[in-house]
Amino acid sequence: MKITFLGTSSGAPTRYRNVSATAVQPEHGKPWVLVDCGEATQHQLLRTPLSPLKLEAILITHIHGDHCYGLPGLLASCQLNGRTAPLTLVGPVAVWEYLQAVMQFTEMQIDYPLQFLAVDERLDITAGGFQISAAALSHRTECWAYRLRESQIPLQLDVQRLRAEGISPGPEYAHLQRGEDLQLADGRWLSSTDFTRLSRKPRVAVIAGDNDRPELLAGLCQGADLLVHEATYTADILQQVGPEPQHSSAERVARFAEQQRIPNLILTHFSPRYLSKPRRSNDRLICEIRTEARQYFNGQLQLAEDLASWLISRDGMLLRL
Structure with missing residues (x-):
């Protein structure tokens, strides 16, 4: 089971981080699943071996632009490249309404079968080699997390x-x-x-959208090998920003993951204010998010990076590729 980050920035892209999109692949075969599709996701795909024609499902967590503005362009490119295979789109109803409006006013044409499923707690589909379910989160708009469980175990x-x-x-x-x-x-x-x-335990990854209450994921994370969750801020910046944006801090997510005994945690969706290298003396650095999370989480901890891939091995280890 392979996780590739196509975008890891919150709200707006930076020089080194695009906005949210995460690809998930099974152990064998070329089909895959995409969670969120921020602006320029299709550009990021050009820098990977992933083929949009092998994409089987797109799972959108919520309607905010940094999670779905890339959707029309990716779907249109699939059309231009001759896609004929069906594609499943899952997300809040607002995502489908947004897409329909774009298609109407830009004369965008999709000839391949595009099936939309409105996400709810009863979601239970199989796509890209995974059984997929969902849980509602706490954000300032309807938002969801997705659980992907391997479905093709010998x-x-x-x-x-x-x-x-x-x-x-x-x-x-x-x-x-x-x-x-x-x-x-x-x-x-x-x-x-x-x-x-089953010849072995199915691997399970949970990929969450924006969320200020990680505890809502307790049910979805049972038996999970990996949690991918936003850590938009460190705790001090979250306190300054206040509760209105409804995002999590590294501390908040790390505490939850430790309480749930989740073995592997990847943090993503970082505020653009966090830089890899300082330009001025008061710049905030991305390493501060790791330092904060490490104080509360004892498992395998990683910070997502654009175009970086991790493998969940058969024994549940998280390996950087």
């Missing part, structure tokens, strides 16, 4: 049980391992679910 046969049922190795084994039910020559029906189990 099955392992329970050979001992098969032999106990008098079923010797043969073509039946292959059918069951592919998840297929079958009828034996003696008339018995065999269900694959009775004689197989």
